[in-house]
Amino acid sequence: MEKKTLAYWQDKAATLKIEGRAFIDGAYREAYSGRSFECVSPIDGRVLANVADCGAADVDAAVAAARRSFNDGVWAGLNPRARKAILLRWAALMREHLDELSLLETLDAGKPISDTTSVDVPGAAYCVEWFAEAIDKVGGEVAPADHHLVGLVTREPIGVVAAVVPWNFPILMASWKFGPALAAGNSVVLKPSEKSPLTAIRVAQLAHEAGIPAGVFNVLPGGGEPGKLLGLHRDVDCIAFTGSTNVGKQIMQYAGQSNLKRVWLELGGKSPNIVLPDCPDLDRAANAAAGAIFYNMGEMCTAGSRLLVHRDIKDVFLAKLVEAAKAYKPGNPLDPDVSMGAIVDKIQMERVLGYIEAGRKDSKLLFGGERVNEATGGFYVEPTVFDTHHDARIAREEIFGPVLSVITFSTIDEAVRIANDSDYGLAAAVWTSNLTNAHEIARRLRAGTVWVNCYDEGGDMNFPFGGFKESGNGRDKSLHALEKYTELKSTLVRLR
Numbered sequence: 001m002e003k004k005t006l007a008y009w010q011d012k013a014a015t016l017k018i019e020g021r022a023f024i025d026g027a028y029r030e031a032y033s034g035r036s037f038e039c040v041s042p043i044d045g046r047v048l049a050n051v052a053d054c055g056a057a058d059v060d061a062a063v064a065a066a067r068r069s070f071n072d073g074v075w076a077g078l079n080p081r082a083r084k085a086i087l088l089r090w091a092a093l094m095r096e097h098l099d100e101l102s103l104l105e106t107l108d109a110g111k112p113i114s115d116t117t118s119v120d121v122p123g124a125a126y127c128v129e130w131f132a133e134a135i136d137k138v139g140g141e142v143a144p145a146d147h148h149l150v151g152l153v154t155r156e157p158i159g160v161v162a163a164v165v166p167w168n169f170p171i172l173m174a175s176w177k178f179g180p181a182l183a184a185g186n187s188v189v190l191k192p193s194e195k196s197p198l199t200a201i202r203v204a205q206l207a208h209e210a211g212i213p214a215g216v217f218n219v220l221p222g223g224g225e226p227g228k229l230l231g232l233h234r235d236v237d238c239i240a241f242t243g244s245t246n247v248g249k250q251i252m253q254y255a256g257q258s259n260l261k262r263v264w265l266e267l268g269g270k271s272p273n274i275v276l277p278d279c280p281d282l283d284r285a286a287n288a289a290a291g292a293i294f295y296n297m298g299e300m301c302t303a304g305s306r307l308l309v310h311r312d313i314k315d316v317f318l319a320k321l322v323e324a325a326k327a328y329k330p331g332n333p334l335d336p337d338v339s340m341g342a343i344v345d346k347i348q349m350e351r352v353l354g355y356i357e358a359g360r361k362d363s364k365l366l367f368g369g370e371r372v373n374e375a376t377g378g379f380y381v382e383p384t385v386f387d388t389h390h391d392a393r394i395a396r397e398e399i400f401g402p403v404l405s406v407i408t409f410s411t412i413d414e415a416v417r418i419a420n421d422s423d424y425g426l427a428a429a430v431w432t433s434n435l436t437n438a439h440e441i442a443r444r445l446r447a448g449t450v451w452v453n454c455y456d457e458g459g460d461m462n463f464p465f466g467g468f469k470e471s472g473n474g475r476d477k478s479l480h481a482l483e484k485y486t487e488l489k490s491t492l493v494r495l496r
């Protein structure tokens, strides 16, 4: 297949029709208040669309539609094979609309088109397929019971699931919620980030075309307000949230203030990537360390933002790392040869630049550190590497941008202590040729995912994904994700 060019994507962008309305009860609607907000492309600062700014009336309407559809059984009451067939059609439509959805995602979030076409959109379709394929294969249990009883343990859909998601992988993170939640038979209200609402809005129409009944899948664009109202809503049974730890803490409070809805949180990270002197391949490790923090402009919850490198190999490793960082040259993400796009918006760019300023005060800048391509009107920051220490602000707080903190250590115990000395516990990695050290360190690292001699691998659906400590609770992906969207029921039948 011929490679698509920058000109191809620019032409397509020029004629793209963008939907900005909410999707409630099977139809697009303006916000009840009539309010909208400007959706700006970080590529060049251009306004892409006016997007419905949903509020209380929209939340009530979407939740009511979801509740009605759930109670009517138009979705939950279908047999799993029927739900599977419809979800597979939806995923196929996403794949048919790969170019359009990828373009929307790139324009909206600044992500490289080479990633949105290969990772984000196919990944979202795959997630829907994976849970669709699973749902007619998972069954319940017959539990041991007294002889006069039959005891069934079954899983039932929870009801109305609210999914509140961030902007770094807009459609992919959303699919990790709506894939398993819909497969399990729930009705869903999705609240995309105000920074990247467009693909969620678009796939709602495709869901409708695929045959997902009205009310079963609703999309409410807007800022924090609709997210908060969903969290407080008494008719929402479960809220699945991906985003910052601060907002995650509020979501738990909303549940406590309302109906104790189930709360599932995928939150921030400050993941350590430990390189021991017996690392099997320093070149590969350096490339992976660069990818761990510069892929997706560092807007990664699993970003390997703390590089812990052993004193003995530090100089040689950092020279390799800086070389690897040069491959991430910020440019127009519509160019298929560009691997680093724009930061999602001006606010986030300024936040990242603020951390870089803080780093300049107490750490040594090894690479990058500047805003670039300003004349485009877009928001671009160079990949940036600081030689720093464990207590520096840039080494402790989640930056969510292309800023790497390098920390030096001398012993394995020191590395593990530093790695675990964080409020977060999302991911971690260790590079070593020693099998015993690899397993022992992996065991000691307090993180939901540990990589050995690699970083960010295993991106398919088979591994549960989520965090220890303030990185959240529950797990996305894998069959375990179904646990979040189902209630366990014990049914005891007395035979005589």
Ligand code: NAD
Pocket (backbone or CB within 6 Å): 164, 165, 166, 167, 168, 169, 173, 191, 192, 193, 194, 222, 223, 224, 225, 226, 227, 228, 229, 231, 242, 243, 244, 245, 247, 248, 250, 251, 266, 267, 268, 269, 300, 301, 302, 398, 400, 426, 466, 467, 471, 472
């Ligand atoms: P955020 O917490 O600011 O926003 C997330 C979502 O919550 C958005 O849709 C936002 O509109 C909404 N929101 C904002 N205030 C709210 C409130 N008071 N009540 C309810 N909803 C509210 O996060 P973000 O800036 O969009 O995303 C970045 C964060 O997401 C980072 O911390 C990152 O680590 C985290 N993240 C985690 C994972 C994971 O799987 N662990 C994945 C991606 C991103």
